[in-house]
Every structure is written in structure tokens, then in C-alpha cells.
Amino acid sequence: MTAKEKFLFFDIECSNGYNICSFGYVITDENFHILKKKDIIINPENKFRLSSVGHRAKIELAYPEEYFYKQDNFAFYYEEIKKLLNNDKYIIFGHSTQSDMYFLNYACERYKLPYITFHSFDTQKLYQTINGQAHVLSLEKILEELEIDLGNLILHRSCDDAHATMLVAKELSFKCGEPILSLIQSHPTCEVKAENTHKHPENA
Numbered sequence: 001m002t003a004k005e006k007f008l009f010f011d012i013e014c015s016n017g018y019n020i021c022s023f024g025y026v027i028t029d030e031n032f033h034i035l036k037k038k039d040i041i042i043n044p045e046n047k048f049r050l051s052s053v054g055h056r057a058k059i060e061l062a063y064p065e066e067y068f069y070k071q072d073n074f075a076f077y078y079e080e081i082k083k084l085l086n087n088d089k090y091i092i093f094g095h096s097t098q099s100d101m102y103f104l105n106y107a108c109e110r111y112k113l114p115y116i117t118f119h120s121f122d123t124q125k126l127y128q129t130i131n132g133q134a135h136v137l138s139l140e141k142i143l144e145e146l147e148i149d150l151g152n153l154i155l156h157r158s159c160d161d162a163h164a165t166m167l168v169a170k171e172l173s174f175k176c177g178e179p180i181l182s183l184i185q186s187h188p189t190c191e192v193k194a195e196n197t198h199k200h201p202e203n204a
Contacts, residue, residue: 006035007180008090009169011161012100013061015044020107021061021068023081024158027090030179032170039159040080043071062157075111085118091181092120095139095165101194117194123168125190126183130172139164146171
């Protein structure tokens with residue numbers, strides 16, 4: 001590896017399409033061995049609206065709404081999240097990271113906090129380009145196509161979605177027969193920078 005030592009996979013869930021209610025992450029070594037896994041549960045200070053969008057079914061979050069409301073808000077966890085995403089030792093990955101970066105920027109604006117500027121590699125874009133697909137796929141669909149066994153992981157639990165994203169990266173590395181760092185270097189379009197994501201992806 002380079003001077004950076006570890007991989008950080010992260011995921012965000014929202015209560016209504018833009019207000020963050022959880023930030024989950026998994027930290028691994030270069031061989032995808034998990035070193036740390038955590039789900040930061042956040043009070044969205046807003047109502048939950050998890051209705052279906054288009055052809056997608058209603059999202060079922062991993063915790064009851066009441067549990068989210070008992071937690072601290074985004075401002076309380078801001079420094080912890082910023083420290084993770086700005087740690088030079090981590091190479092950052094996510095699934096549909098442009099959306100997650102938008103959610104972070106929206107939260108920073110809402111609580112009058114500085115943007116968290118970082119860049120990450122999007123496994124959704126990586127899968128799309130490797131397979132020459134015209135459209136991006138959900139994490140669940142990619143897991144299905146790659147025949148990845150989730151075991152006891154729960155989708156839409158942020159730390160488990162981060163874990164599942166790691167499994168996608170690991171499987172892509174295995175199927176392509178090259179290290180994940182080599183894959184992302186040969187597919188530069190999978191890199192996403194936070195400073196380019198101040199608009200919602202649907203409106204950008």
C-alpha cells in the first residue's frame with residue numbers, strides 16, 4: 001500500500017431523504033480484515049418519511065424511530081465524523097458516495113458547520129464501469145449479482161451497509177484478479193470529491 005494504511009468503508013441513512021439519522025463505518029487492513037466497525041445513531045430532528053420512491057420498496061431502517069430520537073444530533077457527532085473522513089491513513093470507499101456527501105453537506109449547512117472536504121471511491125460506479133453497464137445499481141442488487149452471502153448483516157443498518165460495501169470491493173478485487181487499489185487507479189471515474197457534491201444528486 002501507499003503511505004495510507006487502511007480502508008474506511010462508510011454509509012449514511014437518512015430519515016427523509018436528506019436528514020442524517022445514522023453514519024456507519026468499517027475500517028479494514030489491505031486484506032479486508034475488519035479492524036473496527038461502528039454505527040453512529042443520530043437524532044435527525046425531523047420526521048421520518050420512508051415512503052417508496054419510484055419502483056423501490058419502502059425502506060425499513062434497522063432501529064425504531066424512538067431510538068433515533070433519543071440520540072444526539074449531527075452537530076454532536078460532527079467532530080468524530082470529520083476526524084474519520086479527514087484521516088490521511090484511510091482510503092475511503094462508499095456506495096453511491098455522491099449522495100452520502102450531499103447528505104453531509106446538507107447537515108453541515110443546517111447546523112452551520114464547515115463542510116467536511118474529502119474524496120472517496122464509489123463501489124457502485126466501479127461495478128458499473130467494470131461491467132460496462134448503462135445504469136447504476138443498488139447495493140442490494142450488486143450483492144445479489146455477485147452472489148455475496150450477507151450472513152447476519154442487516155441492510156439499511158449503516159455499519160452493515162458499510163460492511164456489505166467492503167464485501168463488494170473485496171469480491172470485485174477477487175473476480176478481476178488484482179488489488180482493489182489497482183482497480184480504482186485504472187477506473188478514475190469511480191473517485192468522487194466532496195467539494196463537487198453541494199447539490200442533491202437528483203438536482204445536480
